[in-house]
Amino acid sequence: MSCIGRLSPMGVRLAYTRIEPGDAMKRSFIVTIAIALGLIVGCGSGTESGASRPPAVIPPPEQLILPGTLTIAADFQGPPFDYYEGTEPRGFDVEFDRAVADLMGLKVKLVDGRFASLVTGLEAGRYDAVISVLYITAERAKKIDLVPYAQTGSGFLVKKNGAFQPRRPEDLCGHTVAVLAGGFEEQLITTGELGKQCRDTSKPLKAKSFPSDVEATRDVADGRSEAFFSNHSIVLHRAKQVASFGLTTSNASPLYPVPAGIGVRKDRPDVRRAFESAVEHLHKSGELKKLLDKYGLEPPDPELVQKALAGNT
Structure with missing residues (x-):
């Protein structure tokens, strides 16, 4: 994020901007704050x-x-x-x-x-x-x-009342799984030991890569992916946020400590x-x-x- 401040007789105008690759001004939050003479304003x-x-x-x-x-x-x-x-x-x-x-x-x-x-x-x-x-x-x-x-480690986000409740990495074999693009779990499936293990048992694992955990979570909620395989702390946080959508974690402790x-x-x-x-x-x-x-x-x-x-x- 960047922060721009403009001083006027009425106060300071601050623009908060999220910067993404290839998109320098995608979203701004403007807030006007009245300040007294001598007050220091920080962008936070x-x-x-x-x-x-x-x-x-x-x-x-x-x-x-x-x-x-x-x-x-x-x-x-x-x-x-x-x-x-x-x-x-x-x-x-x-x-x-x-x-x-x-x-x-x-x-x-x-x-x-x-x-x-x-x-x-x-x-x-x-x-x-x-x-x-x-x-x-x-x-x-x-x-x-x-x-x-x-x-940290890895974990699974799944439908709470769904038939698929993986506990171990090999439980993913033969299923469709959402992962973060460029993440550790994507590598495990595409070029790593887990993907090889699933192929060797004639149960290839299909990975769907997403740019963010928000989109990956939505894919599971909509039933297009059977699980979101990602960082354990992220999965726990998402499970709390989307509990009303019937999603939960299926492994008790982090897998693949890394x-x-x-x-x-x-x-x-x-x-x-x-x-x-x-x-x-x-x-x-x-x-x-x-x-x-x-x-x-x-x-x-x-x-x-x-x-x-x-x-x-």
């Missing part, structure tokens, strides 16, 4: 402003897209990690982003993009980092550097080092654990990180 969910920032606890990156500002991209259609509550960004990643920016003594600008194009946008230099619960995989690590900061990483460009080791220092500081202070616990996540397991980077998930 766009580039967060103010008279001053906390002094840097760790050295910030040497160069940034916007001086003094950490530009971070995420898919804001992925609650509880990244989403909007009205015009305000919310979620695990948003809280993490702000904590990291504070440690670096920087403002933060949040850019909303679709998941499948986030890495491409990072490689093109549109933002300093991607923080959108990117699963650490060997394939993804060939394109960008990944700094571990959380650990670490998530902060995506940075390979030619920006200064950015990688800054995020590594920030994660270490938040871990030692206990702030990271509090945040992970709040959203039902775990700290990354170093052994799992190494296995993921080696392609042994």
Whole structure:
């Protein structure tokens, strides 16, 4: 999102804009706020402003897209990690982003993009980092550097009273499943072990890829897909939101435990080092654990990180 403020005798006019790849001005939220002389106005969910920032606890990156500002991209259609509550960004990643920016003594600008194009946008230099619960995989690590900061897993969203109630990944064999385009679960089915396992048993698994979990959830609700196979926390959140539509989760605990990483460009080791220092500081202070616990996540397991980077998930 970006934020534009215009000062007038009556107050400040703020425009909040969601930015998506190829669509710079897709949706705006305009609000007029009357202010008294000397009041500082901040944009909050766009580039967060103010008279001053906390002094840097760790050295910030040497160069940034916007001086003094950490530009971070995420898919804001992925609650509880990244989403909007009205015009305000919310979620695990948003809280993490702000904590990291504070440690670096920087403002933060949040850019909303679709998941499948986030890495491409990072490689093109549109933002300093991607923080959108990117699963650490060997394939993804060939394109960008990944700094571990959380650990999650996969789950199923299905019709509550439907005949299909998968508990294990292999239960998906022979069925039609919705997944997020570019996500870990899509890879498991199309080129990974799960897809191979289903083909070997003569029960091929059909994956339908969607740009957001909203559309994937709708496909299950409409009966076109039999399950939505995605991040466990996303599935749990969606199940609560759409309970009135008769959807629920069918697995009790996360499947395929996998670490998530902060995506940075390979030619920006200064950015990688800054995020590594920030994660270490938040871990030692206990702030990271509090945040992970709040959203039902775990700290990354170093052994799992190494296995993921080696392609042994």
